[in-house]
Amino acid sequence: MKVLYVASECAPFIKTGGLADVIGAVPKALKPLGVDLKILLPAYPALSDILASGRSVCTCDDLFGGPAEVVEAKTEGLSLLLLDATHLYDRPGSIYLDETGHDWHDNHLRFGALCRVAADIANDGAGAWTPDIVHAHDWQAGLTPLMIELDDLPNPPATIITVHNVAFQGLFPWQEKDTFGIPDEHFTHEGAEYWGKLGFLKAGLSYADAITTVSPTYARELLTPEFGMGLEGVFQNRHDDLHGIINGIDLDTWNPKTDPHLAKNYTSRSLDRKAINRAALAERFGLDDSDGPLFCVVSRLTEQKGLDVLFEALPTLVEQGGQIAILGSGNSDLEEAFRQAQERYAGQVGTIIGYDEPLSHLMQGGSDAILVPSRFEPCGLTQLYGLRYGTLPVVAKTGGLADTVSDVSEETIRKKTATGFTCEPGNVEGLRDAISRACKAYGDRDLWRQLQKNAMRQMVGWEKSAKAYLALYHHLVSA
Numbered sequence: 268m269k270v271l272y273v274a275s276e277c278a279p280f281i282k283t284g285g286l287a288d289v290i291g292a293v294p295k296a297l298k299p300l301g302v303d304l305k306i307l308l309p310a311y312p313a314l315s316d317i318l319a320s321g322r323s324v325c326t327c328d329d330l331f332g333g334p335a336e337v338v339e340a341k342t343e344g345l346s347l348l349l350l351d352a353t354h355l356y357d358r359p360g361s362i363y364l365d366e367t368g369h370d371w372h373d374n375h376l377r378f379g380a381l382c383r384v385a386a387d388i389a390n391d392g393a394g395a396w397t398p399d400i401v402h403a404h405d406w407q408a409g410l411t412p413l414m415i416e417l418d419d420l421p422n423p424p425a426t427i428i429t430v431h432n433v434a435f436q437g438l439f440p441w442q443e444k445d446t447f448g449i450p451d452e453h454f455t456h457e458g459a460e461y462w463g464k465l466g467f468l469k470a471g472l473s474y475a476d477a478i479t480t481v482s483p484t485y486a487r488e489l490l491t492p493e494f495g496m497g498l499e500g501v502f503q504n505r506h507d508d509l510h511g512i513i514n515g516i517d518l519d520t521w522n523p524k525t526d527p528h529l530a531k532n533y534t535s536r537s538l539d540r541k542a543i544n545r546a547a548l549a550e551r552f553g554l555d556d557s558d559g560p561l562f563c564v565v566s567r568l569t570e571q572k573g574l575d576v577l578f579e580a581l582p583t584l585v586e587q588g589g590q591i592a593i594l595g596s597g598n599s600d601l602e603e604a605f606r607q608a609q610e611r612y613a614g615q616v617g618t619i620i621g622y623d624e625p626l627s628h629l630m631q632g633g634s635d636a637i638l639v640p641s642r643f644e645p646c647g648l649t650q651l652y653g654l655r656y657g658t659l660p661v662v663a664k665t666g667g668l669a670d671t672v673s674d675v676s677e678e679t680i681r682k683k684t685a686t687g688f689t690c691e692p693g694n695v696e697g698l699r700d701a702i703s704r705a706c707k708a709y710g711d712r713d714l715w716r717q718l719q720k721n722a723m724r725q726m727v728g729w730e731k732s733a734k735a736y737l738a739l740y741h742h743l744v745s746a
């Protein structure tokens with residue numbers, strides 16, 4: 268089975284969020300199942316060393332304004348096809364935003380080009396390699412299934428699109444259709460049109476043979492106006508082709524036993540060592556010594572993540588004897604609010620604004636609990652890292668958070684299935700209550716230790732979900 272992934276990020280090479288973690292991890296889990304998977308990725312400057320180590324497999328004289336080349340390189344157990352097009356990707360800063368914080372003016376070209384080349388690979392192959400399945404991820408790869416359809420190949424590959432977050436849809440003026448050779452007949456509700464615009468994600472949802480998203484609960488939520496972000500009708504129409512497959516995590520990268528970013532490695536049998544990581548974390552964040560629980564946040568600071576709700580609940584957290592370390596960046600009002608909280612609650616609240624991969628590991632190793640109070644959350648990965656590190660998740664019951672965290676109750680304690688604390692999304696009172704329950708449970712050392720062991724026993728790797736993807740690939744190929 269040969270599968271081409273089409274994506275805009277891939278850990279550990281280039282990452283802005285969970286998408287990268289998933290793209291970097293699933294191929295390793297599919298490999299032992301006999302899947303030969305290559306990842307088509309823009310050759311951003313961060314990938315220049317890998318690019319230099321690769322070999323050219325195809326070239327193009329003019330890809331939307333300049334020459335391009337696809338270079339194959341193998342690294343870190345992954346097989347990459349890097350789309351080298353300097354006029355599109357060779358620029359400093361964020362992969363999505365310019366220096367003023369706005370989307371790059373030519374993002375439709377940058378990611379439309381990625382889709383165009385994916386369709387070319389489906390047609391002509393990369394070297395002698397031609398995929399059976401083309402699997403597009405998020406809006407950046409969304410035009411791929413339509414381009415493959417327009418190419419009208421005698422033996423087209425099956426196509427899949429995975430929705431990692433429906434909030435990002437890639438909307439552009441409809442006139443851009445000419446750039447991509449999309450005929451007007453596709454300007455329909457059933458096609459690539461979204462309220463008068465060209466929708467990259469919409470096109471993917473309309474033309475892919477199958478749609479997946481990253482948790483069963485989010486798959487159900489996408490059918491509703493509350494979560495579907497205007498695309499609920501499309502999801503309803505394609506209900507039979509929509510599959511919710513829960514994300515896993517890379518168990519090698521996220522392993523408290525071997526994680527090089529921890530001050531002290533530990534397992535579920537040596538949880539006392541977590542205290543050494545906690546001390547290191549407290550020092551980084553300027554937190555006082557304390558007997559209360561240390562919560563953490565590792566997140567984009569946005570409304571989606573419910574961090575305005577958390578901000579309102581901070582006084583409760585501190586009053587209950589808790590401390591909190593916050594690592595994130597995003598919305599400038601939220602950044603400022605958490606900076607001020609650090610001053611108001613000096614020694615109890617610590618804030619670091621920025622993106623810091625090694626620190627994100629120490630946060631998991633050194634904290635007692637991780638807060639993920641999202642309004643919606645397709646899957647969420649930080650609560651899975653929390654489970655793996657015995658750092659109990661305190662989460663809103665939505666999307667993948669609802670699927671992966673089991674609330675502490677008398678019954679779940681008895682059954683040894685309790686792994687965290689849940690509350691309703693977007694509700695300050697609910698979050699205060701969950702935080703209070705966590706603080707109280709932390710006071711009972713035996714209970715807390717049991718909860719940590721329950722959490723660390725959870726199967727959070729890719730094994731099961733990789734099999735679900737493989738079953739879907741087989742189903743599509745045989746159809």
Ligand code: ADP
Pocket residue numbers: 283284285286288432565566567594595596621622623624627646647648649650
């Ligand atoms: P999303 O993709 O919506 O941002 P996820 O929970 O799926 O949320 O994935 C977020 C990923 O990004 C996790 O690997 C998390 O550790 C990482 N992350 C988020 N913010 C930061 C940050 N400020 N520094 C380091 N890593 C971060």
